Amino acid sequence: EVQLVQSGAEVKKPGESLKISCKGSGYSFTSYWIGWVRQMPGKGLEWMGIIYPGDSDTRYSPSFQGQVTISADKSISTAYLQWSSLKASDTAMYYCARHRDSGSTRPFDIWGQGTMVTVSS
Amino acid sequence: DIQMTQSPSTLSASVGDRVTITCRASQSISSWLAWYQQKPGKAPKLLIYLASSLESGVPSRFSGSGSGTEFTLTISSLQPDDFATYYCQQYNSYSRTFGQGTKVEIK
Numbered sequence: 001e002v003q004l005v006q007s008g009a010e011v012k013k014p015g016e017s018l019k020i021s022c023k024g025s026g027y028s029f030t031s032y033w034i035g036w037v038r039q040m041p042g043k044g045l046e047w048m049g050i051i052y053p054g055d056s057d058t059r060y061s062p063s064f065q066g067q068v069t070i071s072a073d074k075s076i077s078t079a080y081l082q083w084s085s086l087k088a089s090d091t092a093m094y095y096c097a098r099h100r101d102s103g104s105t106r107p108f109d110i111w112g113q114g115t116m117v118t119v120s121s
Numbered sequence: 122d123i124q125m126t127q128s129p130s131t132l133s134a135s136v137g138d139r140v141t142i143t144c145r146a147s148q149s150i151s152s153w154l155a156w157y158q159q160k161p162g163k164a165p166k167l168l169i170y171l172a173s174s175l176e177s178g179v180p181s182r183f184s185g186s187g188s189g190t191e192f193t194l195t196i197s198s199l200q201p202d203d204f205a206t207y208y209c210q211q212y213n214s215y216s217r218t219f220g221q222g223t224k225v226e227i228k
Binding site (some may be wrong): 019035037045046047059060061062063095097100105106107108109111112113114 | 122153155159163164166167176206210212215216218219221222225
């Protein structure tokens with residue numbers, strides 16, 4: 001079964017760093033782009049960026065460029081989303097998702113279960 | 122960024138109704154459009170890709186149409202399981218964007 005399993009919920013303070021993960025299984029992890037999507041409480045979906053684990057080619061939304069870092073470790077089939085200094089406005093559910101097939105111009109067909117990040121002093 | 126605008130934001134309908142949701146792009150995206158369904162507390166689910174191709178396992182009462190800048194998602198006969206929020210997404214440009222969502226509520 002193809003699946004993406006995300007790391008658990010996090011509660012952090014403003015200014016702290018954080019790295020959340022997304023582990024793929026049941027398919028060739030290096031052959032499919034993986035992306036991250038933010039959903040703030042009660043709000044819609046926001047596309048953050050994507051990475052191709054095969055060569056770490058990464059693309060960011062202008063809204064998130066410089067605010068987060070997307071990376072992947074193909075040896076353990078895991079993608080990451082990282083913050084160096086969290087803000088309260090980073091409080092949201094974060095989903096990872098896989099492209100429908102091995103192309104860069106594709107929708108997401110497989111989604112992780114989501115990781116809730118809460119940033120509060 | 123290409124802006125995606127959905128209408129309506131909320132839609133009240135009854136079981137058995139035909140429902141249509143519209144998504145407009147701020148510039149042409151050819152047919153690089155997907156539709157997703159999201160239920161509360163769950164991850165989104167892909168329904169339609171390439172504007173009109175039905176994802177495997179999705180009921181045939183869902184259909185998509187359009188190209189360029191105007192697209193529609195139609196549910197031919199609304200079922201109880203279809204009450205959810207629907208999002209369009211363009212994947213034409215380097216930076217992909219979602220519409221703001223359309224919540225389909227029980228009338």
